Amino acid sequence: MNPVKEYENQVPVPKIKLWDKTKTNDFVNNIDHDVIETIYNSLRSLEQNGNFNQETANATVSMISELFLNGSKQAFGTYHNNNINENSGMNTKENKLPTWFGSQCTKARRNFHRARYLYKIRKTDINKEHLKQTSKIYKRTLNKYNNKSKSKTIKQIRNLKHSDPSKFWKILRGNNSKQCDANLDDLYTFFRDVNDTFIKTETDAMPIHTDSSNEHINSRITEKEIESAVKSLNNNKACGYDNIVNEHIKSTYCLMKHVCISKIVQFSI
Numbered sequence: 001m002n003p004v005k006e007y008e009n010q011v012p013v014p015k016i017k018l019w020d021k022t023k024t025n026d027f028v029n030n031i032d033h034d035v036i037e038t039i040y041n042s043l044r045s046l047e048q049n050g051n052f053n054q055e056t057a058n059a060t061v062s063m064i065s066e067l068f069l070n071g072s073k074q075a076f077g078t079y080h081n082n083n084i085n086e087n088s089g090m091n092t093k094e095n096k097l098p099t100w101f102g103s104q105c106t107k108a109r110r111n112f113h114r115a116r117y118l119y120k121i122r123k124t125d126i127n128k129e130h131l132k133q134t135s136k137i138y139k140r141t142l143n144k145y146n147n148k149s150k151s152k153t154i155k156q157i158r159n160l161k162h163s164d165p166s167k168f169w170k171i172l173r174g175n176n177s178k179q180c181d182a183n184l185d186d187l188y189t190f191f192r193d194v195n196d197t198f199i200k201t202e203t204d205a206m207p208i209h210t211d212s213s214n215e216h217i218n219s220r221i222t223e224k225e226i227e228s229a230v231k232s233l234n235n236n237k238a239c240g241y242d243n244i245v246n247e248h249i250k251s252t253y254c255l256m257k258h259v260c261i262s263k264i265v266q267f268s269i
Contacts, residue, residue: 014080015080017072017078027071028251031067035067038063046060068244098146101145108134112134112135118131166236166238
């Protein structure tokens with residue numbers, strides 16, 4: 001396939017920018033109240049029909065996720081990933097110089113190339129010695145600015161460890177696109193069977209507690225417990241498959257309090 005046509009057919013998918021705490025109010029204002037009521041009514045319908053299962057729960061979480069993503073898109077904006085042609089046969093990064101390669105490096109490289117060309121067309125002892133000197137200067141200049149750049153980067157990473165942990169770990173992980181070859185269903189089946197085996201072999205040895213002895217554990221989740229759990233959520237944490245981050249929940253708790261509290265309390269055992 002023609003790499004040019006293949007590149008032209010690739011449409012970059014816009015991604016939502018990371019959470020910006022300075023735009024929290026914009027995010028909250030962009031939350032659609034009608035969608036919140038739709039989610040609430042949907043949960044009420046599931047409760048009345050007794051149809052609350054894994055499938056309906058996933059559908060509800062998807063609605064909440066889409067609600068938060070739409071608000072984030074309007075508040076924080078989007079960006080395009082410019083690395084779509086990395087494996088398409090048009091590697092634009094191949095000839096791109098590093099950021100630390102400045103005017104001094106350019107000058108040293110030009111002098112080295114000139115000395116090498118002169119020695120190529122006239123192999124004299126003077127040109128040979130000149131080529132040797134310019135080569136040393138060129139390598140010394142590259143090492144100097146490369147080491148400066150590394151020291152600066154290390155210092156920035158150390159500062160990020162405390163100021164912005166999410167960005168710190170993103171830099172350390174790099175662009176590792178490796179994916180696990182294990183099938184999710186196989187992993188689920190494996191650990192389910194392991195747990196079933198453990199329960200069957202350990203049931204006789206484990207004491208059976210009645211509801212009366214575990215009244216506190218089996219009691220319904222209270223509004224205070226939910227509010228405390230929401231407040232204790234840490235910021236700058238990666239989202240899961242639902243694309244919901246802790247900041248989404250904490251900033252919109254005042255709007256979705258009736259959804260979080262009434263339904264979690266009702267569906268708790």
